[in-house]
Amino acid sequence: MDWGMKNRMSRIFNPQDGRTVMLAVDHGYFLGPVSRLEDLRKTIEPLIPYADSLMITRGGLRNCIDAKYAIPIVLRASGGNSIMGKELSNEEITVSVEEALRLNVCAVALSIYIGAEYEHQTLISLTNLINEAEKFGVPVLAVTAVGKELEKRDARYLSLSCRIAAELGARIVKTYYCEDFEKVVKSCPVPIVIAGGPKLKDERDVLEIAYNAISCGAKGVDMGRNIWQSHWPIAVISAIRKIVHENAALDEALDLFSRLKDKS
Numbered sequence: 001m002d003w004g005m006k007n008r009m010s011r012i013f014n015p016q017d018g019r020t021v022m023l024a025v026d027h028g029y030f031l032g033p034v035s036r037l038e039d040l041r042k043t044i045e046p047l048i049p050y051a052d053s054l055m056i057t058r059g060g061l062r063n064c065i066d067a068k069y070a071i072p073i074v075l076r077a078s079g080g081n082s083i084m085g086k087e088l089s090n091e092e093i094t095v096s097v098e099e100a101l102r103l104n105v106c107a108v109a110l111s112i113y114i115g116a117e118y119e120h121q122t123l124i125s126l127t128n129l130i131n132e133a134e135k136f137g138v139p140v141l142a143v144t145a146v147g148k149e150l151e152k153r154d155a156r157y158l159s160l161s162c163r164i165a166a167e168l169g170a171r172i173v174k175t176y177y178c179e180d181f182e183k184v185v186k187s188c189p190v191p192i193v194i195a196g197g198p199k200l201k202d203e204r205d206v207l208e209i210a211y212n213a214i215s216c217g218a219k220g221v222d223m224g225r226n227i228w229q230s231h232w233p234i235a236v237i238s239a240i241r242k243i244v245h246e247n248a249a250l251d252e253a254l255d256l257f258s259r260l261k262d263k264s
């Protein structure tokens with residue numbers, strides 16, 4: 001691995017433990033002003049000290065994040081779809097690597113939709129982005145997206161999606177936690193981080209999937225809604241950090257969450 005690529009990867013994954021707590025706030029690229037992200041700056045700023053990196057769009061970054069922050073950026077580089085459209089998988093590359101470098105990002109991210117109508121288009125976009133990004137030492141993170149079909153999230157489907165992303169050259173894969181998750185991790189040769197998906201019933205469920213994913217070998221989380229749609233976002237992300245970076249047991253993380261929640 002070249003120095004630039006290594007350096008960018010080590011800004012995302014803490015070199016001490018090889019793990020990361022990424023904060024995903026890129027949802028507006030197809031969901032618009034999703035609940036609690038109406039005012040991006042207001043939601044994100046208090047969470048910046050607790051996140052190892054931010055996954056965000058270029059518009060979100062330019063307009064809502066001050067350049068004074070040293071936080072590493074993972075730039076959403078695909079889109080062209082919307083929740084109102086016919087087919088969410090109809091995404092293409094939306095940001096050039098030149099633009100990503102101008103924004104001084106640590107990685108670029110793109111969604112692939114295995115088994116969906118535009119599977120081929122998204123896989124070719126992934127390879128095109130990788131071919132370009134690799135020239136400049138920029139890692140590509142592939143998101144194994146499922147669109148509206150959340151029921152697709154099982155070990156068989158996610159193993160297939162993650163492995164294809166890694167085989168095509170993604171340096172990081174973001175997927176969902178599922179039963180038998182160790183199978184997904186074992187068959188993917190690059191680091192896996194998990195998304196949270198739509199808001200879960202309560203914070204215990206969020207900490208449980210983070211704990212289970214890490215126990216199965218995930219290298220971290222890249223969560224959004226289950227952090228910033230919580231009434232206690234700082235308590236949730238702090239408890240997730242304890243699991244990811246301190247190998248905390250679920251009970252310890254829950255205890256920290258309760259203490260911080262009571263204080264806020």
Ligand code: R5P
Nearest residue numbers: 024027195196197223224225
């Ligand atoms: C999709 O909207 C984005 O790629 C998100 O970054 C991803 O889904 C993670 O966010 P969440 O934890 O809210 O699912």
